[in-house]
Amino acid sequence: MTNESTLQADQATPVLKALVIGAGFGGLCMGIKLKEAGYQDFLILEKAADLGGTWRENTYPGAECDIPSALYSYSFEHNADWEFKWSGQAQILKYQHDTAAKHGLAENIRYHQHVVSAVFDESRSVWKVSTQTGEVYWAQHLVTAVGQLHHPSTPEFVNSDEFEGDRFHSAAWDHRVDLTGKRIAVIGNAASAVQFIPEVAKVAAEVSVYQRSPNWMLPKIDRPYAKWEQRLSARVPWITRLYRWYIWAAGEYGMLSAIKGNRLARWAIRRMCLRNLERAIDDPELRAKLIPDYPIGAKRVLFSDHYYPALARDNVHLRTTGVKAFTKKGILAKDKSEQIVDVVIYGTGFKTNPFLADIEVLGRDGRSIREAWQEGAQAYLGVSTHGFPNLHMLYGPNTNLGHTSIIIMHEAQVNHALSVLRHLDANGLKCCEVRAEVERDYNNEIQARLSAMAFSKVAQSWYMDGNKVTNNWAGGTREYQRRLKRVDWSAYSVQ
Ligand code: NAP
Numbered sequence: 001m002t003n004e005s006t007l008q009a010d011q012a013t014p015v016l017k018a019l020v021i022g023a024g025f026g027g028l029c030m031g032i033k034l035k036e037a038g039y040q041d042f043l044i045l046e047k048a049a050d051l052g053g054t055w056r057e058n059t060y061p062g063a064e065c066d067i068p069s070a071l072y073s074y075s076f077e078h079n080a081d082w083e084f085k086w087s088g089q090a091q092i093l094k095y096q097h098d099t100a101a102k103h104g105l106a107e108n109i110r111y112h113q114h115v116v117s118a119v120f121d122e123s124r125s126v127w128k129v130s131t132q133t134g135e136v137y138w139a140q141h142l143v144t145a146v147g148q149l150h151h152p153s154t155p156e157f158v159n160s161d162e163f164e165g166d167r168f169h170s171a172a173w174d175h176r177v178d179l180t181g182k183r184i185a186v187i188g189n190a191a192s193a194v195q196f197i198p199e200v201a202k203v204a205a206e207v208s209v210y211q212r213s214p215n216w217m218l219p220k221i222d223r224p225y226a227k228w229e230q231r232l233s234a235r236v237p238w239i240t241r242l243y244r245w246y247i248w249a250a251g252e253y254g255m256l257s258a259i260k261g262n263r264l265a266r267w268a269i270r271r272m273c274l275r276n277l278e279r280a281i282d283d284p285e286l287r288a289k290l291i292p293d294y295p296i297g298a299k300r301v302l303f304s305d306h307y308y309p310a311l312a313r314d315n316v317h318l319r320t321t322g323v324k325a326f327t328k329k330g331i332l333a334k335d336k337s338e339q340i341v342d343v344v345i346y347g348t349g350f351k352t353n354p355f356l357a358d359i360e361v362l363g364r365d366g367r368s369i370r371e372a373w374q375e376g377a378q379a380y381l382g383v384s385t386h387g388f389p390n391l392h393m394l395y396g397p398n399t400n401l402g403h404t405s406i407i408i409m410h411e412a413q414v415n416h417a418l419s420v421l422r423h424l425d426a427n428g429l430k431c432c433e434v435r436a437e438v439e440r441d442y443n444n445e446i447q448a449r450l451s452a453m454a455f456s457k458v459a460q461s462w463y464m465d466g467n468k469v470t471n472n473w474a475g476g477t478r479e480y481q482r483r484l485k486r487v488d489w490s491a492y493s494v495q
Helices: 004-009 025-036 089-102 193-203 227-235 237-260 263-280 284-289 307-311 406-426 436-451 477-485
Strands: 015-021 042-045 115-121 126-131 136-144 166-169 183-187 206-210 316-319 323-326 330-333 338-340 343-346 360-362 391-393 432-434 492-494
Touching: 015 025, 015 126, 025 042, 025 089, 025 406, 042 136, 136 406, 183 193, 183 330, 183 338, 193 206, 193 307, 206 330, 227 237, 237 263, 237 477, 263 307, 307 316, 391 406, 406 432, 406 477, 406 492, 432 436
Parallel strands: 015 042, 015 136, 115 360, 136 391, 166 343, 183 206, 183 343, 206 316
Antiparallel strands: 115 126, 126 136, 323 330, 330 338, 432 492
């Protein structure tokens, strides 16, 4: 419950128009658009010492985006300098820095501000936000832009603490550990692991890849852009827009159709994946281990030109017997074989549920968002949830995608939040809350659609909380943009 005396004592503190939590792609977009709309009284609170979100945190060798940069970038901030079709982490981080600088966001970002609680003060219709180090901020609107993939998941195996070598997670890469000539165990083999395993294999003496389940994988067919292509992109923006549209259409009409269950699309993508596998791996036994038993798109379809060739190397071994325990010197597999290794790298992904895990969010009547989301996170259009007025979520529940750029979703969500801010201000209103029945009906619709899609066809993935798909959106980006473009005021109570 909110503490009345604390609230009284803070009456003198200035109330900002908005507080944004997180300075990754979502938070930066919100900041840029707030400024463009003429709002100056907002802050972006960032827990780390730098902006960039996932692109600041993931520095593992080979880290790059699996969506081409022409689409994985803001629609309003074209970059003609991409060096590769699929950019590496450093260049994406640079793009974020350059964009933030161009829009003058430095004055709005506060670093080392790890938000621990956000409490809605009903009497004034404002949010009180507190940080780990004791700072307190007040704002009319709270925008969460904390991403879905920022809490590394490091599974506990029997005796893992007894292992005498080095071990670290891909999202907290220990660059002090020299992997040259070492024996390495990698646990996990999905989006992150398939990027760093080929790099590690180039220098390590031996790499053991512990695979629990295989993934569908398409080739990237990456290459550097030629200078003339960069110049063309800078001088003829419509060409880049056309290229952006082409990448978008391929995802929307190819991969998304497969995820929705279209047989032709599923067959075609499956064929492309199998051909990719057959081209790189000759050994039929190894090939068989790399073919998933679940439909295309149930888990993220991976893109790599280097992973299968890495597995074909003499110094790389795919181990599918499962990890039973760690020993002092290595890893004991379930078939009782022991691999002696110097380093263990966890490519085991992220804890994606609960949403907003770091932050104690208390809404109307002091109700906690954790309690409200006991049966899995949900939100109307992924942006608003009943009981939490003036809370706007970016990349919230059911807004992740398996087929195209998340930045498209961010922009739609930012646009929605701004429309709410403007409308309240223009009409002298203070508060906006989605109606419970609207949110319930919306979620029934989304869950019914998701249950027919590939995302629901595996027992477990980071898209799910228990057996409910809480992370992914149920359609295409055009539908999402359309539904967020104009705020449906009948869905909200405003005062
Ligand atoms: P992930 O997709 O969740 O994969 C985790 C891997 O670890 C899987 O192979 C999983 O096996 C395995 N694993 C987890 N717990 C395990 C356990 N207890 N024992 C054995 N194996 C275990 O994580 P991620 O690869 O870090 O990727 C997460 C998401 O980040 C991606 O889906 C993508 O959206 C994003 N990402 C994007 C890029 C990009 O290029 N844009 C790059 C990296 C990551 P199972 O499959 O059997 O569960």
